[in-house]
Amino acid sequence: MSNLEAEPVEFDCAAGPPKRIEILEPREVPLGGPRAMQVRRTLPQRERSLVGAWCFVDHYGPEDVRTRPGMDVAPHPHTGLQTVSWLFSGEIEHRDSHGMHEMVRPGELNLMSAGAGICHSEVSTPATTILHGVQLW
Incomplete structure (x- = not known):
């Protein structure tokens, strides 16, 4: 959102009480x-x-997929969401469909x-030795 005011009012955003930190394992x-793959x-x-x-x-890896199963996720559906996959190695x-x-x-x-709907698969390639990444959905 843009603020088009030529002389906007300044606000002092003082620090409030410390917030509870939640650690999720x-x-x-x-x-x-x-x-x-786990x-x-x-x-x-x-x-x-x-x-x-x-x-x-x-979060998956780092895992040596030369000696263990890599990523082999068969086609499956999703509706009404987005996935973000980020690879480190x-x-x-x-x-997808x-x-x-x-x-x-x-x-x-x-x-x-x-x-409204999509079907997709994700598979690590034969060239992959170490698989490491994260996925949010």
Whole structure:
């Protein structure tokens, strides 16, 4: 929002009382089935179902996927949300029912908007040795 006032009134924003700090500990969950890669899921939790727009927060790796299952998430649907995937190492192949086929690499963000509905899959590539990233949805 823009403020077009030529001489806006100044406000002193004094520090208030300290706010309660809430530390959320993640739990291990399989990503893509019982024999799949494990992720540390911070949201949702019984005490807190979401933070802002985010209802899921997952962190995976760093994991050597040469000796363990990598990411192999079969096509599955989403409706009415967005996912943000951010990779630190490795490479993920993303495909969806809207015709998108993208390779997500370290330092890149993949943003998927589900809107009225989308089906997508995520698979780590054979070139990946160490997989490490986060996903918010």
